[in-house]
Amino acid sequence: MMFSLSQMDWIAFGFFAFAWLFFEVVNDHSFLRNHSLSMLMARRRREWMLEMASRDLRMIDTQIMQSLQNGAAYFGSASILAIGGCFALLGATDQVLQIYRDLPVGSEISRQLFELKVFGLTVIFVYSFFKFGWAHRLFNYCSILIGSVPMVEHASLDVRKKAALEAAEMNIIASRHFTAGLRGIFFALAYLGWFINPWMLFGSTLFVIAVLTRRNYFSAARRVLKDSE
Template sequence: MIGFTIIDLLALAFFAAAWLGYHYAVELGPHAGKSLNMRMNLRRARWIRESLGRDNRIVDTQVMNGLQNGTAFFASTSMIAIGGTLASLQSAERVVAIFADLPLNAAPTRAVWEIKVIGLAMIFGYAFFKFAWSYRLFNYCVILIGALPPARGHDPEEARKAVHETVEMNVAAGRHFNRGQRAFFFALAYMGWFLGPVSFIAFTLAVLIAMYRRQFASDASRVFRYPGAPEPDRPAEP
């Protein structure tokens, strides 16, 4: 690739492998059931099952409003990040001149700088689509909560199907939200590339360790470590 060294390409490959590897570890791997995200999915399922026994579901709609508001915030932040990133393309020559004065191994050319900026904008674009879709799925989940059978006098089979649909929709919304946040974190790692390939690898490794620790060894993950805590690979069927 014109303007990029072998080390640059290796650093980019390491970045992609780290992202895909983390995705596998927390969503598909043999220990994914012990991740904080999966443990919270169990609580999502428990929440929906508990809501079936309530005549008044105002509390449930308030919880959903909180989830939607948080998702909308990140979606709008993604748009701002995309705009700010693309705006930096207009200052490419000035930025290249600044980097030339820094004690780096090699100052980037304008073409290299622009390619890196476009790559960063693509990451934020991916995050936006994930947050926007998550927001839509939470909207669907509100409808499904409203469609849950009444607390008393419902058909058990109908109630089971309704709870299952609501749980799966809620889990799917949370999954896409988590992937959007993951893109934000890896965007921080990607910014290391502007300082050079070695910094890119170091930033990626630091972000990967921090994210992995939060899922499997953080104080939040230890909340669920008590005798008898459920640890299936996915939420149990209602």
């Protein structure tokens, strides 16, 4: 199976893996992260928790948390379905290869190479599932931390702020894992280009990076938050 990959396949896959890793490092661990939409939202999450600590009526906060948990659960379920679809695709390899022969997608793909590509796609969806699952768990923890924030009349402002910031940090960590899961789905879409040919993988990877970069640094949503500072 290893020898089914041509030199161009190796180069294209290496570019895909490097581009994903490089994007993760730049967005999550470089100075640029301080200018991203995610970081601006992290500040709003802290402001939300501090505001929550100043009042006793917290029904709106529990509703927001339920919405966040539902989002993580939804995408986690979608990842499971995608994994199942990948296994179904492996079971229908002969039919898919016949479709390849009838379509102008470049050189004919071997059975081993097709199965290898599907396995890689499955790994990406498994990665996303674990990210969404952990995000859902952390949002649950955040709900517990919100419930542990003392009422206004029961604790001093400093005590309430400390408890609220703990909940905020848990919420931010959960959102990072949720974002990583979404990013995995985006790169899974880029990975689909490899099923056509290595050059399409180059193009689809660059396209996904361009879309994610624009949304995180140049989108209207980011301008809304930046202009309100």
